[in-house]
Amino acid sequence: MIGNTISNSRVALPCVVRLLATIASLVLMAPSALAQTPSGGDWVTAAGHPAEGGIESFLGEPKLEMQQVFQGERFPNVVVAVDGTVLATWGSSSVRARRSEDGGQSWGEEITIAKPGFQGGGLTVDEKSGDILGFVEAHHPPAPINVYRSSDHGKTWKAQETVFHKDSKGNVPSMHMNEHGITLRHGKHKGRLLRPSRWYAGRNERARWPQHYTGAIYSDDGGKTWSTSDPFPAMGTGEATVAELADGRIYYNSRRHWAEEGANPRRRWTAWSEDGGATWKDLSVCEILPDGPQDTNYGCMGGLVRLPIKDRDILVYSNCDSPGGRHHGTLWTSFDGGETWPLKRLVFEGSHAYSSINAGRPKTKSEGWIYLHFEGGPKGGSTVAKLNLAWLLEGEETGDGKLPKWLNRGD
Secondary structure, eight states: OHHHHHHHOSTTHHHHHHHHHHHHHHHHSOHHHHHTSOBTTBOBOTTSSBSOBOSGGGOSSOOEEEEEEEOSSOOOEEEEOTTSOEEEEEOSSSEEEEEESSSSSOOOOOEEEESSOEEOSOOEEOTTTOOEEEEEESSSSSOOEEEEEESSTTSOOEEEOOEEOOOTTSOOOBOTTOOOOEEOOSSTTTTOEEEEEEEOTTSOOGGGGGGOEEEEEEESSSSSEEEEOOOOSSSSEEEEEEEEOTTSOEEEEEEESOOOTTSOTTEEEEEEESSTTSOOEEEEEEEEEEOSOTTOSSOOOOEEEEOOBTTOOOEEEEEEOOSSSSEEEEEEEESSTTSOOOEEEEEEEEEEEEEEEEEOOTTSTTTTOEEEEEEEOTTSSEEEEEEOHHHHTTSEEOSSSOOOGGGOOOO
């Protein structure tokens, strides 16, 4: 068509020249610039790939695979870089990472992010720049926090100067052992980095649990400075998760150590944000999701991810589903952004404690996969379970809400 226009109209030639110049400039743009210029209104990452795709890649033949990734120590996390590299981190004497460039089939050697160092909660992938931020605390918090940045998808790390602003109560938050952070893709806060945080009230002891609370930190300058949200509207919470829904709202789900009289202390607290994670509302107890073993009020760190499927709010939550002790690692699936959780499926019957969960990225080798990094597994240490949505869909019904019509299980 362009050829016909050039041959048939001298008037149109300047327009064609301008069009070709525009195309050339887009081809030469840096990936970070492309990430800020979404195609057709859809968010594009620094790798030039769409951040969200179709559901098809998560379906097909049901699959579940497990591999031991680390030995000894504690505290798992998993994220997926914008190029599709799966990055698992771990550690309490030092914070270490292992990378998989083939979608989780094999894992490289350990990479030290910080030594000494204590896992300061989850990593955060900045989808605009492609950088990954790691939070490391000097020891079990409260403790000084250092932030490390990787600009090569987790191969190398460098400490950076970082500013954390106090919350509305005048407290600077801790990070351990909250779930990974996210980049917002929808609404007026598109591009913002958001990750859950917590405040220990000076010490992690039973007498102070009623003063503990979670929250979130967010950055609009690529992770150099962080504002702190209003406190989550429930006391006694710790180790939280966040997920952005397709309409731009933030779903918040938190562990709890303590609950006021009349509230179920063994289920999860939830709330939502409509301002990019600055404030929280509509606090409720999610009665279907266990907060760890059901013979204690202490709870257990759990994982959360929204699958990167355009216009769908499919969430996956991980925790142990046991009457006592940390075992029976299980995944729950929501199809309505956390309002209901109608399916669950056992991943591993044996030891399963803290866990982190994430999902692969469209147009990469990780596409269509869900990654669960947990303490425990067939060989102990830490295990990464690699599975797909098709496998989750064969789980058992919980009775919480209705299954979507498109599922058509036929049972």
